[in-house]
Amino acid sequence: MKRSFAFFMMALAMLAACGTAVDDESGLGQSLAVLTNRGGAAQFVPRFTxxxxxxxxxxxxAFVEQNVSADILLERQDGPFAYWLSSDGTxxxxxxxxxxxxRGLGEGLLASDLKQPLALVLSLQEGWSDRFHTYLDGNDFAVTRTYRCLIEDRxxxxxxxxxxxxxxxxxxxxCRSLDQEFVNLYWVASSGRDIVLSRQWAGPVIGAISTRIVPR
Incomplete structure (x- = not known):
């Protein structure tokens, strides 16, 4: 059975001390959400524990529209792909x-072809690119959308x-398609060229997600 988006939000809320709203371009704001075990380890999936x-x-x-945030944990790294796990297994x-x-967010984002935007963003170059998203709709059908995107150095x-x-x-x-448009923001570290902070669109159901690397 697929986990619903609402169930995942409840799991995040259990972990979050509080959430903060996300600004548009001036920064994401300091979140007070800190991963703790105060809810009891029995409420976490064993892999997360x-x-x-x-x-x-x-x-x-952080899920911007829902104004809730928490820490999730790196389960594995497969080349350029990092699999981050929440307390409920999402x-x-x-x-x-x-x-x-x-994975586990209902009508979520199944996959993306990001070769063109990644090449521009990580090299700090401006220009046009295409990205392709495959979503799972309410009838469990995979739907692929193409977006034309303009990347700018701010x-x-x-x-x-x-x-x-x-x-x-x-x-x-x-980015824009025939019937959708969105804006993604990436803060790329001057040293190492890693995306350390971001605000990215996950789809019409989930909305925008912000991510912030927590230093070790």
């Missing part, structure tokens, strides 16, 4: 920091990664 015990890397994730998969897919910006000042460059991706 094992990751806590191993002190796995953490990613702060996955958010990032490809070099860019949102590739989700300049240098120093951000605070949980007390660590980090020099980044803000890249803005504005």
């Amino acid at each position: 094992a990751l806590i015990e191993r002190d796995a890397p953490r990613l702060q994730v 996955h958010i998969i990032l490809e070099n920091g860019m949102l590739h897919s989700t 300049g240098p910006e120093e951000i605070d990664l949980f007390g660590t000042p980090t020099a980044t460059r803000l890249m803005r991706e504005s």
Whole structure:
């Protein structure tokens, strides 16, 4: 049985001390959400509990429209793909920091072809690109959409990664299809060219997701 988006939001709310709204381009704001075990380990899937015990890397994730956030944990790294696990077993998969897919969120994002936007964003270049999303609709059919995107360099910006000042460059991706449009924001670290902070669109049901790397 597929987990619903609402069930996942309940699981995040259990972990979050509180959530904060996400600004448009001036930064994502400091979230007070901190992963704790106060809810009791029995409420977590065993894989998640094992990751806590191993002190796995953490990613702060926030669902912007729902104003809820918490940390999720890195379950595995497969080349450029990072599989981040929530307490209820839901996955958010990032490809070099860019949102590739989700698992367990109902009408979620099954897969994305991100070769063109990734090449521009990580090299800090402006230009046009295409991206392709495959969604699972309410009837369990896979639907693929094509988006034409303009990537712009919005300049240098120093951000605070949980007390660590980090020099980044803000890249803005504005995408449009025949009937949908969205904007993604990426803060790319000047050192290493990693996406350390982002706000990315996950689809019409989920909306925007923000991610923030939690330093070890």
